[in-house]
Amino acid sequence: MFSKEMPLLPPDREALKILKDFLPPRIFDAHLHLFDASFTPRLRERLDPALPFCWERYEREMGELLNFPSILQGNFFVDPDPAQKEPEMMKKADRFLIEQLEKAPQSTAEILVSPEESPEQIEARLRHPRIKGLKCYHLLADRPNTAQADIWEYLPESAWEVAEKRGLAITLHLVKDAALSDPENLRYIREKSRQYPNAVLILAHAARAFASWTGVEAVEKLANAENVWFDFAAVCESPAMLRILQKIDRKRILWGSDYPICRARDKVVSLADGFLWMYQNQLSCISPQSPVKNWLIAIENLMAVRQAALLADWNEDAVEDLFYGNARALFF
Numbered sequence: 001m002f003s004k005e006m007p008l009l010p011p012d013r014e015a016l017k018i019l020k021d022f023l024p025p026r027i028f029d030a031h032l033h034l035f036d037a038s039f040t041p042r043l044r045e046r047l048d049p050a051l052p053f054c055w056e057r058y059e060r061e062m063g064e065l066l067n068f069p070s071i072l073q074g075n076f077f078v079d080p081d082p083a084q085k086e087p088e089m090m091k092k093a094d095r096f097l098i099e100q101l102e103k104a105p106q107s108t109a110e111i112l113v114s115p116e117e118s119p120e121q122i123e124a125r126l127r128h129p130r131i132k133g134l135k136c137y138h139l140l141a142d143r144p145n146t147a148q149a150d151i152w153e154y155l156p157e158s159a160w161e162v163a164e165k166r167g168l169a170i171t172l173h174l175v176k177d178a179a180l181s182d183p184e185n186l187r188y189i190r191e192k193s194r195q196y197p198n199a200v201l202i203l204a205h206a207a208r209a210f211a212s213w214t215g216v217e218a219v220e221k222l223a224n225a226e227n228v229w230f231d232f233a234a235v236c237e238s239p240a241m242l243r244i245l246q247k248i249d250r251k252r253i254l255w256g257s258d259y260p261i262c263r264a265r266d267k268v269v270s271l272a273d274g275f276l277w278m279y280q281n282q283l284s285c286i287s288p289q290s291p292v293k294n295w296l297i298a299i300e301n302l303m304a305v306r307q308a309a310l311l312a313d314w315n316e317d318a319v320e321d322l323f324y325g326n327a328r329a330l331f332f
Contacts, residue, residue, distance in 0.1 A: 005051075005061065006263045011293040015303060016067070022306045023067045024320040028327035029074040031171065031204060031233035031256025032058060034100050039092040042081045042139075053079075053260050055103045061263060065298050071324070073106045075256075075331060077171070080137035085114045090125075098128050108132040108331045110171055114140055119158045119165075126166070132331045133169035133202075134159045147175050151188045160192060163199035169330065171202045171231070177274060179214040180207035186218055193225045200330065202229045202254065206240045210268045210275035215240030220247040229330070232322075234258035236267045236300040238308040245312040254330070255305065255323045262298035 008016075036052035037044050051057070059072060066072065078084070078093045090112075097109045110133035111125050122134065138146040141153040155172060163170050176182045180189075180203070193201055207230060209215030216239050222228045230244050233256035244253060265280040280294060295303070309319055 006265065006296065008064065008296075012295055012299055015295055015299045016065070019299070019302050019306065020067050022309070022319065023069070023302070024316070024323050025069055026071040026320070026324040027066050027069040027073070027255075028324045028331075029062070029072070029257050029259070030202070030254035030327045030330075031231045032074050032076045032259040033079045033261075034058065034076045034097070035079040035093070036096060039084060039089045039096065040079050040081045041083045043079065055100045055107070058259055062257060062259060062298070065296070065302075071106075073327075074104065075108045075110065075132070075169075075327065076100065077110045077135040078112055080112050080135065080139055082139050084112055085116065085140055090114070094125055094127070097131070101128055101130050110135040110169065112137065112140075113156065113159045115142065115154055115156045117156060117158055119161045122158055122162045123166075126162075133171060133200075134163055135171045137173060138175045148177075149175055151185060160196045160199055164196040165198075167198050167200075169200040169202055169229075171204055173204045174208040177211075179209060179211065180218040180222075181214040186221060189222065189228060190225060193222075193228050197227055200227050200229055202231055204231050204256070205233050205258075206230055206235045206244055209235060209240030210270070211273065212237050212239040212270045213273070216243045219243050223247050223249075226252070228252070229254060231256040232301070232305055234262060234268065234297055234301055236297065236304050237270060238304045238311065241305060241308040242311050245308055245314065250314075250318050250321060251326055251329070253322055254327050257298055257301070259298075262296065262301065264297055265294050266297055267294070267300045268297075 034053050037047040037049045083089045084093050101109055108130045111131055113122055113134045113136055136155040138149045138154045141149040143149055174185055207215050229252040231254040232241055235241055266277055268275055268277050
């Protein structure tokens with residue numbers, strides 16, 4: 001079941017010993033999902049209604065993974081589901097987010113926006129002072145194959161207008177095979193970041209550089225776009241993150257877990273000109289005589305972030321900004 005709690009295994013604990021000296025004492029997770037079965041029909045059969053992904057559960061499941069930080073805060077969204085384009089489902093999702101904000105007084109949230117919403121409709125949903133951003137997702141695009149959608153198909157102009165007016169963040173998960181290296185994606189980002197300078201665009205998953213070349217080759221073209229930020233959620237290889245550390249102002253980079261996906265025992269890797277999600281059952285077949293150690297995605301990600309920071313010669317202050325200071329500065 002999707003909501004089953006995933007225990008830490010001995011290989012995980014070995015990795016956590018390595019990460020202990022890398023992780024700072026304060027962490028602001030800039031990319032995590034909280035939700036329940038009432039407004040996510042896409043996942044309903046895999047969810048246990050008695051175990052919603054709530055803030056208390058996040059703290060319990062992520063605390064040990066993050067070396068029991070003295071401060072643990074986050075910026076969260078619901079799990080995006082096409083059903084949330086319906087007004088009643090959207091209301092349920094918004095109510096859930098506000099309930100979680102009340103349980104996490106130093107955290108923030110972003111509401112999921114639908115491509116059909118007007119600026120007035122979006123603004124009417126900003127009913128809590130710590131709703132600091134807007135989340136868009138390709139599954140809400142009106143086309144059969146949303147994995148090849150243009151950004152404008154799922155990130156409406158109305159969202160940009162509200163973000164510009166209110167100084168909000170927009171978290172964008174790029175699609176198309178080439179992600180940031182897709183010419184139309186890159187053109188759109190550069191154009192909109194100039195058109196709406198008071199809005200902050202966060203390119204999730206290192207600009208979705210699961211195929212690492214897509215970030216390595218394109219990220220420096222956004223070096224001067226001061227309102228374009230990056231988060232490192234769920235990326236399990238270091239090259240694209242290293243390139244971001246080298247080419248982008250360090251104050252515009254955030255760490256995120258992509259909870260609860262990060263609690264799965266999988267890994268995403270570059271493969272040819274694309275990428276592949278390798279799942280636990282596939283990893284166990286690689287070498288039956290000598291089983292492969294497979295960490296949780298959260299650990300794969302943190303080890304890759306650590307490797308990128310070491311290669312970039314980042315000091316403790318820079319690492320603390322990545323995990324805490326930059327998010328606090330952005331959202332507060």
